[in-house]
Amino acid sequence: MSPLLKACVACQIALMAHAACGQDVRPPLRARRMTASEIAQHPALGAIAGTSGLAGIRTLVLVGDPTRPGMYTIELLVPAHTRIAAHEHRDERTAVVVSGTWHFGYGRTADDASSKSLGPGSFYTEPANMPHFARTEGEAVAVVITGNGPTDTRYEIQPKANQATHGSQP
Numbered sequence: 001m002s003p004l005l006k007a008c009v010a011c012q013i014a015l016m017a018h019a020a021c022g023q024d025v026r027p028p029l030r031a032r033r034m035t036a037s038e039i040a041q042h043p044a045l046g047a048i049a050g051t052s053g054l055a056g057i058r059t060l061v062l063v064g065d066p067t068r069p070g071m072y073t074i075e076l077l078v079p080a081h082t083r084i085a086a087h088e089h090r091d092e093r094t095a096v097v098v099s100g101t102w103h104f105g106y107g108r109t110a111d112d113a114s115s116k117s118l119g120p121g122s123f124y125t126e127p128a129n130m131p132h133f134a135r136t137e138g139e140a141v142a143v144v145i146t147g148n149g150p151t152d153t154r155y156e157i158q159p160k161a162n163q164a165t166h167g168s169q170p
Contacts, residue, residue: 044060057076057077059077064149066147071147071148072148073146075098077142083133084133085155087156089152089153091128095123095125096123097121100139100141101118101136101139103135104132105134106132112135
């Protein structure tokens with residue numbers, strides 16, 4: 001089993017175990033299979049709940065609804081030379097880097113020196129209410145994130161509405 005597949009399976013087991021601890025009033029997860037080419041043809045959205053809200057980042061909702069209670073999985077497609085400022089989410093999330101190199105760190109301010117370079121197959125967590133930040137360099141990045149909604153995004157310092165996706169950002 002590939003490291004990526006192992007990480008995805010571990011994420012799903014952890015989320016299902018977490019959901020089993022409380023009263024579950026969500027509809028059951030429906031069966032769904034998608035090939036990589038089917039995912040690529042899936043309609044992409046811009047800023048939705050649980051994303052950075054930056055222009056240029058495309059979001060695919062693979063399963064669930066990040067705005068409602070229950071498990072959801074989204075894929076973020078982040079262009080090269082993108083910086084995402086420190087922010088947090090109310091829900092616990094796990095993620096796997098699918099392609100590219102994602103520079104990810106924890107803290108109230110985005111600090112390149114404290115980020116870790118995560119290549120394809122890498123895994124990380126986004127604990128609830130823990131500030132984190134990310135950036136890309138010369139290549140686009142795809143990241144699959146699974147959480148237990150509803151989710152949100154709260155910035156430590158709110159980015160300007162007209163701030164460019166590429167280049168420097170606080």
